[in-house]
Amino acid sequence: MTEQQRKTQRKTHEVPEGKAEASLEPVQLSITDLTGLAQVVDLASRRGAFHAAEMEQVGAYYNKLNAFLVWFKSQQEEATEGEEATAPAPEAQE
Numbered sequence: 189m190t191e192q193q194r195k196t197q198r199k200t201h202e203v204p205e206g207k208a209e210a211s212l213e214p215v216q217l218s219i220t221d222l223t224g225l226a227q228v229v230d231l232a233s234r235r236g237a238f239h240a241a242e243m244e245q246v247g248a249y250y251n252k253l254n255a256f257l258v259w260f261k262s263q264q265e266e267a268t269e270g271e272e273a274t275a276p277a278p279e280a281q282e
Contacts, residue, residue, distance in 0.1 A: 219260060226253050 229250045232238065238246050 219257070222253060223257055226250060226257060229253075 229246065233243070233246060233250075
């Protein structure tokens with residue numbers, strides 16, 4: 189790496205003044221974002237984007253993410269079913 193490349197790389201990692209406060213805000217991730225990420229990893233692996241030596245680690249992260257998404261979906265379904273079961277029955281109209 190040349191000295192110019194090192195300088196450029198350092199500049200890209202510096203936080204401009206006034207932006208430091210904004211960068212302290214937490215990043216918001218939704219279930220939709222995580223589902224999209226799982227789809228990207230799946231697609232990239234099918235297209236050969238990862239070397240064979242990397243596949244085990246990528247697969248482990250994918251499996252962990254996918255297991256979380258499946259768990260989350262089952263929790264949502266249970267909550268929805270619970271709300272439907274406890275909701276009052278509509279009154280019959282005469």
